[in-house]
Amino acid sequence: MTTFEKIINYMSENKGIVSTADIVKLGIDKKYLSLMTRKGLIERVSRGVYVLPNTLEDEFYSISVRCKKGIFSHETALFLHDLSDRTPLAFSITLPKGYNPSSLKALGIECFFVKPEYHSLGKIRIASPQGKEIYTYDMERTICDLVRSKNRIDIQVFTDALKRYSRRKDKDLNKLMRYAKVFKVDGKIREYMEVLI
Secondary structure, eight states, rough: HHHHHHHHHHHHHHTEEHHHHHHHTTTTTTHHHHHHHHHSSEEEOOOOTOOOOOOOOHHHHHHHHHTTTTOOHHHHHHHHHSSSSSSOOOOOOOEEETOOHHHHHHHTTEEEOOGGGGTTTTHHHOOOOSSSEEEOHHHHHHHHHHHHGGGGGGGGHHHHHHHHHHHHHOOOOOHHHHHHHHHHOOHHHHHHHHHHH
C-alpha cells in the first residue's frame, strides 16, 4: 500500500477528513499532504485540515483543529445542545485569558475569554453535526456563560435558551448553581430559574 493510499484509507474511515496532527501520529511525513493537494487527491480547507474532494467541510472540526485551546461556547454551545433553533451567524469559542485570537477573529469567530483556572470547567466532548468529536461546554456552563454575557447575546436567543433548559429532563440544577457560584451569577440564575421552573 502506498503512502497516498494509506492517507486516503485513513480519511475514508475518518468521514473524509484528516489533520496534519493525525498524519504525524500515523508516522507519515506531513509533506505528503502538500503533494496530494497539488495532485488534486485531497483539498486543504484550512490550516492543518484536509478533506477528500466532494467532502463537505465540518467547520466545527476545522476550528477545533486550528484552535486546540478553543471550546465552543455561548450561542454555538446553545445550538449544539439544542437549546436554540437559531444557527449561529458566527462561531463562538472561549479561550483562556492571554491567548492571542487575531487569526481566529480574521475568520469571523467570536472569542470570549476566561481566567485559565475556569477554562476547563464544564468542558465536554460532543459530536459535531457531521459526527466529528469536538469540545463544548455542558448545558449548565453554557447557561452561566449566557447570563455573564447577557449584553452580548440577542434577548430572544437568551430567553428561549433559558426556557428550553428549564424544560429539559436532563438538566442538573445542582451543577448549575455550583457553576453559578464560581462565576458569581448565582443570584441572577436563581431569579431566572424561580420564574421558569
